[in-house]
Amino acid sequence: MNGVEQALSGGIESGTAILFPAIGELIGERAGVVNLGTEGCMLAGALAAYATGAVTGSAWLGVLAGIAAGAACGAAHAVMVVVRGANQLASGLVLWFLAVGLTAVLGTSYVSQAVNPLPTMKISFLGSIPWVGPVLFDHDPLVYIGFGLVPLTWWVLYRTRAGLVLRATGERPEVVAVSGRRPQLFQIFAVTVGAGLAGVGGAQLSVGYTDSWFDDMTNGYGFIAVAVVLFAAWRPLFVPAGAYLFGVALASASVLQAHGVAVNQYLLDALPYLVTIIALVVVARRSGANAPEGIMRALSYAT
Amino acid sequence: MTIDIDRAEQIGFSPAPPPPRGRLSPAVGRILGAVSDARGLKRLAVVLATYIACMALFALVVALQHASPWGVYDTLFRSALVNDGALAEVLTRAVPISLAALAVCIPARAGMVNVGGEGQLIVGAVAACGVGVALGGKFPGPLGWVLMGLAGMAFGGAWAVVPALLRIKLAANEAVTTLLMNFVANDLMLYLIYQPWKDPTGGGQPESRPLVGNMVLPNLGNSLTLSMLIALAVAVGVWALLQRTGWGFALRVVGGNQDAARRVGLPVQGLLVSSMLAGGALAGLGGMLNLAGSQLQLVPGGTATYGYIGFLAAFLGRNQPVKVVLAALVFSAIFIGNSGLELNYGLDGSVVDVLLALLVAAPLWLSRGRKEAF
Numbered sequence: 001m002n003g004v005e006q007a008l009s010g011g012i013e014s015g016t017a018i019l020f021p022a023i024g025e026l027i028g029e030r031a032g033v034v035n036l037g038t039e040g041c042m043l044a045g046a047l048a049a050y051a052t053g054a055v056t057g058s059a060w061l062g063v064l065a066g067i068a069a070g071a072a073c074g075a076a077h078a079v080m081v082v083v084r085g086a087n088q089l090a091s092g093l094v095l096w097f098l099a100v101g102l103t104a105v106l107g108t109s110y111v112s113q114a115v116n117p118l119p120t121m122k123i124s125f126l127g128s129i130p131w132v133g134p135v136l137f138d139h140d141p142l143v144y145i146g147f148g149l150v151p152l153t154w155w156v157l158y159r160t161r162a163g164l165v166l167r168a169t170g171e172r173p174e175v176v177a178v179s180g181r182r183p184q185l186f187q188i189f190a191v192t193v194g195a196g197l198a199g200v201g202g203a204q205l206s207v208g209y210t211d212s213w214f215d216d217m218t219n220g221y222g223f224i225a226v227a228v229v230l231f232a233a234w235r236p237l238f239v240p241a242g243a244y245l246f247g248v249a250l251a252s253a254s255v256l257q258a259h260g261v262a263v264n265q266y267l268l269d270a271l272p273y274l275v276t277i278i279a280l281v282v283v284a285r286r287s288g289a290n291a292p293e294g295i296m297r298a299l300s301y302a303t
Numbered sequence: 304m305t306i307d308i309d310r311a312e313q314i315g316f317s318p319a320p321p322p323p324r325g326r327l328s329p330a331v332g333r334i335l336g337a338v339s340d341a342r343g344l345k346r347l348a349v350v351l352a353t354y355i356a357c358m359a360l361f362a363l364v365v366a367l368q369h370a371s372p373w374g375v376y377d378t379l380f381r382s383a384l385v386n387d388g389a390l391a392e393v394l395t396r397a398v399p400i401s402l403a404a405l406a407v408c409i410p411a412r413a414g415m416v417n418v419g420g421e422g423q424l425i426v427g428a429v430a431a432c433g434v435g436v437a438l439g440g441k442f443p444g445p446l447g448w449v450l451m452g453l454a455g456m457a458f459g460g461a462w463a464v465v466p467a468l469l470r471i472k473l474a475a476n477e478a479v480t481t482l483l484m485n486f487v488a489n490d491l492m493l494y495l496i497y498q499p500w501k502d503p504t505g506g507g508q509p510e511s512r513p514l515v516g517n518m519v520l521p522n523l524g525n526s527l528t529l530s531m532l533i534a535l536a537v538a539v540g541v542w543a544l545l546q547r548t549g550w551g552f553a554l555r556v557v558g559g560n561q562d563a564a565r566r567v568g569l570p571v572q573g574l575l576v577s578s579m580l581a582g583g584a585l586a587g588l589g590g591m592l593n594l595a596g597s598q599l600q601l602v603p604g605g606t607a608t609y610g611y612i613g614f615l616a617a618f619l620g621r622n623q624p625v626k627v628v629l630a631a632l633v634f635s636a637i638f639i640g641n642s643g644l645e646l647n648y649g650l651d652g653s654v655v656d657v658l659l660a661l662l663v664a665a666p667l668w669l670s671r672g673r674k675e676a677f
Contacts, residue, residue, distance in 0.1 A: 036478070086667040089416060089478055090618045094660045094667060097611065101656030105368060108651050215653065220486045227479050264498055270490035273483045280475050 007248055007255040008135045015240075015247020016139075016146040017042075017205040021225035022232075022239045023153050024197030028074075029229055029295050030157065031190035032170035032183075036092025037077050038198045039222025040099025044069040045199025046206035047103045050213040053115040059207045062115070063142070063200060070199020071192050073099060078191035082184045096222075104215045117211040118142060118204075140208045142200065149197075154236040166190055170292035198222065220273065221246075227276045231283050234291060242279060249275045353668055357661040364657055370648035378647055379640035379658075391526030393636045395597050398534040399424055399606065400638075401631035402589025403613025404620070405541050406582040410463075411622045412545060413578040414558040415470070419463060419481030420586045421610025422488030426462045427455035427587025428594040429492050432500070432511050432601050435594075440516020448520060448529075451591050459587015460580045462488065467579035471572050477579070485610065496601050511601040520596040530596030537588065542624040544581075554578050586610065608656070612638070615663045634659060 021038050028035050035041070045066035053062035077095050080086040118140035126137040157163035166186055169176050173183035205221070206213050228242035253268035362372030383389055403420035410417040431451040438447050466480035493509070500511040520529045545551035557564040557574050565571050590606065598605050612634050620627030641655040 036482075080664070080667055080670075084668050084670050086670040087618070089418075090615075090663070091667050093418070093611065093614065094663050097615070097656050098660035098664070101653045101658075101660060102364065104651045104653035105364065105657065215651075220483070223479065223482050223486075227483060230476060230479060264494050266490040266494035266497065269493075270487045273486045273490075277469075277480055277483050277487075280480065281469055281473050 003255050003259050005131070005135055006258075007252045009138070010251030010255065011244055011248030012136060013139050013143060013209045013247070014205075014250045015244035016143045017201045017209060018221055018225050018228060018246050019146045019240060019243035020142075020149070020201035020204065021194075021198035021222055022228040022243050023149055023236065024070075024074075024194030024201075025225050026194075026229045026232070026234060026236060026239060027153065027157075027166070027197075028191045028194035030170045030234060030292055031166050031187045032173060032292060032295060033078065033081055033187050033191050034088045034092065034226070034295060035074065035077055035095075035191060035195065035198075036089055036223070036226065037073060037095030037099065038092075038195070038225055039218055039220065040096040041070040041073040041195040041198035042202035042205070042218045042222045042225075043099045043103045043216070044073050045202030046217060047107045047110070047202075047213060048199065049203035050113075050115055050206040051107070051110050053117075053207050054110055054113040057116060059116055059118045062207050063118075063203045066199040066203030066206075067196045068199070070202065071196035074192045074195020074198070075188070077195070078188040081191075082187045100216060107213055107215070110213050111215075115207055115211060118208045140204075142204045142208050150236055150240055157236060167292070170295065172293065198225070201225070224272065224276055227280055231276070231279050233283065234295075242276075245279065246272050246276055350665075350669060353665045354662070357665045358658075361658045361661050365648075365650070365654070368648070368650055368654075370644075370650060375644060375648060375650075378643040379637060382640040382643040383636035388526065389639065391528075392639050393632065394526070394531050395528065396609075396638055397628075397632050397635035398530050398596065399589040399593040399609045400613050400616060400635050401538060401628045402534060402592070403586050403610045404616040404627045404631045405538060405613075405624060406459075406463075406586035406589070407614050407617035408582075408620075408622045408624060408627055409541065409545065409554070409585070410467075410578045410582040411617065412551070412554040412558050413575050414561065415467065415575055415579055415582075416478040417463060417481055417579060417582045418478055418614055419466065419484050419583070419610070420613045421606060421608065422481070422485035423459040423462045423583045423586030424590035424593070424606045424610050425485075425488040425492050427459040427590030428598075428601060428605065429488075429495060429590075430454040430458035430587065431591035431594050432514070435514045436500075436512045440514075444521075448595065451595055452588055455587040455591030456584035457587070459590065460584035462587070463579040463583025464576060467576045471575055492601060493603060496603070500601070502600065509603055513600045514595055519599060520592070528596055530592040533592060534589070537585065538624055538628050541585070545624065550574075550577075586613075612659060615659060619663055619666060637662075 021042055024041075025035060025038050048069035049059070049062035049066035051062075052065035053059045056062075073095055077091055080091045081088050120138065120140055121144075123137040123144075126133060129137075157167060165176060165181060169183045169186045169190075173187075176183040176186070201221075202218060205218060210217070224246055225243075228239060228246065231242040232238035249272040253265070253271060256263060256268060257265060358376075362375070365372050365375045381389075383393055403424055406420045406423060407417050431454055434451045434454040435447065438450065462484060463481070466475075466477045466484060469475040469480055470477040496509050496511045502510050502512045504512075522528050523532070545554070553564070553569050553574055556567070556569060557571055557578075561571055564574075589609075593606065593609075594601065613631065616630035616634050617627050619630040637658060638655055641652060644650045644654055645652055
């Protein structure tokens, strides 16, 4: 595999770690709740997956544990925001702080333990297509699940009644309430599911892509996921573009280094965040009108 | 006609008796008035119970790590209040934390969310380091400090203005962009201290050349340093700026209702950008004070999440300068205990984050029944 293929292939794998939290955050934001604690949910998922994988020997049980851990964090945020009426941004950041601290404390004993990572499955026929194959079809199964998650989310949001109510909850919860449903339940459900997906993203990071655990290993990728949702203008079909773009930027850094290109590591580390900010800027203007009304209210809370 | 007390309180009308006049300040009078009736007592009990529950949760986390909760709280207490040099430590750390917290307050008045305190602290320190090292230890001290401070404020302000401009021109949400800029700032600093600015005498450690001689902010004796005085003066200045100037008032109008502000003729965009500029400049100054007053070198993790702690302190203090600085002091005191916990109990260095987060979760939980968002 040459350098470009390596970067793209690695980009798909690491991009999957962004895709899951991004889709999750999209679901939550469509319901009207911003979760800045997505980073924390990812961390919780990463540690839970790694720890469970180390203890039980099965990375798949780890993924399930990751979902549970992420969903638990998300449920806490959902209760704070929906039931107790807390400020969404502050609650998310508090959740992040809590997760950083808890995972650092609880995860110290797992840093040096080894884990069986998720197996790489090459899809036999598609994986042999000369150029596209190794890039797209030679990864761990979570990547393939990610491929399917996007159209599934689109379908649920736009072609089912539940999705319609969810979107309505993000626009005007009062209307949903008047129609006889409980918007709070939809919001809590959406945030919890979204955070569970973030947990999967974290699991992908720890047992799928890097096969390791260390303090704060998500390094801001959860915030990138929040940015990707803005970048995609809250449309599920556009989320992969942002997620994989970021993943490629991330993977390029290590590929460039491996090939001895003399660019400082930290400048390369900053590249993904800069790419995301630029992407946000390029897209933001025309996407502002697309925002669910509830989100515009939530994101402009300051005092 | 029945009076709905909850609704009445929501819109600010209190059926409680007016506060006693005379020698008691209005705040004390209000507290006494609030506690003197049954509902106030109940509310107080709920508040106390929430905080106790959060502290108990922390005790639980600590116990899971085979450390005694009593011992942990005792260590925290001692590190902050009892040990030698504790007060100096607390005040020293409170400098960047409180400035970072004030950096959140000013934009918040105008309705902008500035989560970029961490990055602004870092670039302020970077700029101050560049100026301080270039000037060298023989340069006249006070002039050098002013130059470093200005550099810090300029870079911090610039770091905040970029997201501000992105917000007003391109509707890119500033909470997310300021957050992302934090990571860029950190990488920028790491790049500088690993390569161009690496200290040749540092024994291979990634750090910048230290500030020496006249460039270091002095101790004034009795565990008071110049940086603390400056920080205090700045805090008072911010209060005055927000409460006593036309600009501060204009910010509040913009924060309250942008449309109304626009119709009254206020330059809304300029006010939004200038509020972020001021906030970033404050954080940049905090970074400079932290560098020149205590760290003396840029090191990885030198600002140690002070920016985010400042954000939480601003939240706790409801974006009012006096309360915010008090919250910053409290957080600083808790933060000091971190090394003690690491040494005595082998707990990970981030364990204090859990306590801080829980202490902020308490007022979040108590948000119910409050009209304002915080």
